[in-house]
Amino acid sequence: MTARARKKREAIPQGVVGRLPIYFRYLTELAQMGVDKVSSAQLGEALDFTAAQIRSDLSYFGSFGQQGYGYNVAELLQQVRQILGMSRKYSLVLVGAGNVGKAIGSYGWFRAEGFVIDAIFDIDPHLIGNIHGGCAIRHVDELPQYLANRPADIGVIATPKEAAQNICDLLVAGGVKGIWNFSPAHLDVPDDVIVENIHLTDSLLRLSFRLNERSQRSGD
Amino acid sequence: MTARARKKREAIPQGVVGRLPIYFRYLTELAQMGVDKVSSAQLGEALDFTAAQIRSDLSYFGSFGQQGYGYNVAELLQQVRQILGMSRKYSLVLVGAGNVGKAIGSYGWFRAEGFVIDAIFDIDPHLIGNIHGGCAIRHVDELPQYLANRPADIGVIATPKEAAQNICDLLVAGGVKGIWNFSPAHLDVPDDVIVENIHLTDSLLRLSFRLNERSQRSGD
Numbered sequence: 356m357t358a359r360a361r362k363k364r365e366a367i368p369q370g371v372v373g374r375l376p377i378y379f380r381y382l383t384e385l386a387q388m389g390v391d392k393v394s395s396a397q398l399g400e401a402l403d404f405t406a407a408q409i410r411s412d413l414s415y416f417g418s419f420g421q422q423g424y425g426y427n428v429a430e431l432l433q434q435v436r437q438i439l440g441m442s443r444k445y446s447l448v449l450v451g452a453g454n455v456g457k458a459i460g461s462y463g464w465f466r467a468e469g470f471v472i473d474a475i476f477d478i479d480p481h482l483i484g485n486i487h488g489g490c491a492i493r494h495v496d497e498l499p500q501y502l503a504n505r506p507a508d509i510g511v512i513a514t515p516k517e518a519a520q521n522i523c524d525l526l527v528a529g530g531v532k533g534i535w536n537f538s539p540a541h542l543d544v545p546d547d548v549i550v551e552n553i554h555l556t557d558s559l560l561r562l563s564f565r566l567n568e569r570s571q572r573s574g575d
Numbered sequence: 576m577t578a579r580a581r582k583k584r585e586a587i588p589q590g591v592v593g594r595l596p597i598y599f600r601y602l603t604e605l606a607q608m609g610v611d612k613v614s615s616a617q618l619g620e621a622l623d624f625t626a627a628q629i630r631s632d633l634s635y636f637g638s639f640g641q642q643g644y645g646y647n648v649a650e651l652l653q654q655v656r657q658i659l660g661m662s663r664k665y666s667l668v669l670v671g672a673g674n675v676g677k678a679i680g681s682y683g684w685f686r687a688e689g690f691v692i693d694a695i696f697d698i699d700p701h702l703i704g705n706i707h708g709g710c711a712i713r714h715v716d717e718l719p720q721y722l723a724n725r726p727a728d729i730g731v732i733a734t735p736k737e738a739a740q741n742i743c744d745l746l747v748a749g750g751v752k753g754i755w756n757f758s759p760a761h762l763d764v765p766d767d768v769i770v771e772n773i774h775l776t777d778s779l780l781r782l783s784f785r786l787n788e789r790s791q792r793s794g795d
Contacts, residue, residue, distance in 0.1 A: 567660025
């Protein structure tokens with residue numbers, strides 16, 4: 356990466372980063388449909404952004420667009436993948452083999468895109484030894500030894516809230532730098548560890564807030 | 576609601592709205608532990624916000640804090656619940672009884688907080704008639720008739736991507752105003768319908784972006 360490219364990349368605002376996966380998903384669809392070119396107006400209409408917003412976002416990672424011509428879908432997709440860190444493989448360990456863990460473990464997209472779940476852990480003796488998504492479920496007591504032998508990039512926490520911080524601490528002690536947290540717990544981690552949360556309840560409450568806000572307004 | 580309170584409420588910025596569920600979760604914990612009072616400094620430390628941020632956020636929904644005294648946990652929680660639209664019940668229908676749908680259907684918190692899944696739909700003949708979370712799984716062909724008889728507030732879409740827009744259209748035609756979308760599809764809805772997405776892949780890609788960004792920097 357050149358110094359200029361690196362500078363550009365580090366300057367990407369959070370808002371743009373949040374939209375990159377949306378671009379990634381849509382460009383993937385276009386590529387699968389065999390579409391070669393796409394204009395900022397088309398992207399904007401499909402994604403409910405303005406064309407100006409699209410051009411501004413895409414300017415952060417190179418100048419692929421040509422006036423009156425549009426973007427090359429394959430090049431743009433390749434660039435988005437690289438910025439998102441998808442040009443390498445990630446080793447994942449999943450802790451918690453309940454319904455949420457099972458849903459994560461059986462989601463084929465992850466493996467196809469290089470996010471490979473290498474091991475699954477649980478505490479339920481009835482689950483230990485079962486195979487899920489090609490992985491044998493191991494007892495969580497084996498987690499430290501496992502990570503000592505096979506470092507992982509990302510630890511997925513799909514445990515009850517009460518267990519989450521303890522599991523997080525084990526993952527961090529084992530050298531994991533990325534935590535994907537599906538539990539409703541707020542996790543404390545050292546500065547060099549990144550936590551990405553999927554808080555289902557927060558999402559549902561944002562929806563109820565907006566439904567309630569709307570019905571209050573329409574009742575004016 | 577007074578005119579002033581309504582004005583205040585409508586003025587709540589998106590950033591604050593996004594943090595309300597975090598306050599809700601933490602205040603619930605404090606209430607369960609029997610804690611009566613909490614200072615903005617304590618809230619800030621627990622939630623990784625500054626005390627000034629906390630005070631600014633909470634100022635949007637009333638003046639509960641007293642200098643040197645802190646906030647009354649029960650009152651603040653009650654107010655947050657009301658703003659989040661949690662002082663009423665919501666009727667949910669869930670479409671898709673795969674792993675993700677099962678995880679949602681068995682999450683007891685939703686029902687306890689007034690988000691009640693009244694019906695589950697799928698297309699798999701092996702699932703129809705099974706009971707999950709107290710609901711019989713019905714064929715998705717019955718969805719329009721069901722909604723005609725029993726209007727629902729929120730439709731939860733946990734289907735494969737290919738089916739999601741069609742299901743969304745059925746839900747909207749049946750009068751559903753809130754869509755909680757777990758599929759990776761980008762859904763088109765009329766202006767009076769609210770979509771809240773849980774995009775697992777977007778979340779994982781935000782994590783890989785940040786891991787990649789960090790390793791690039793530390794490699795400088």
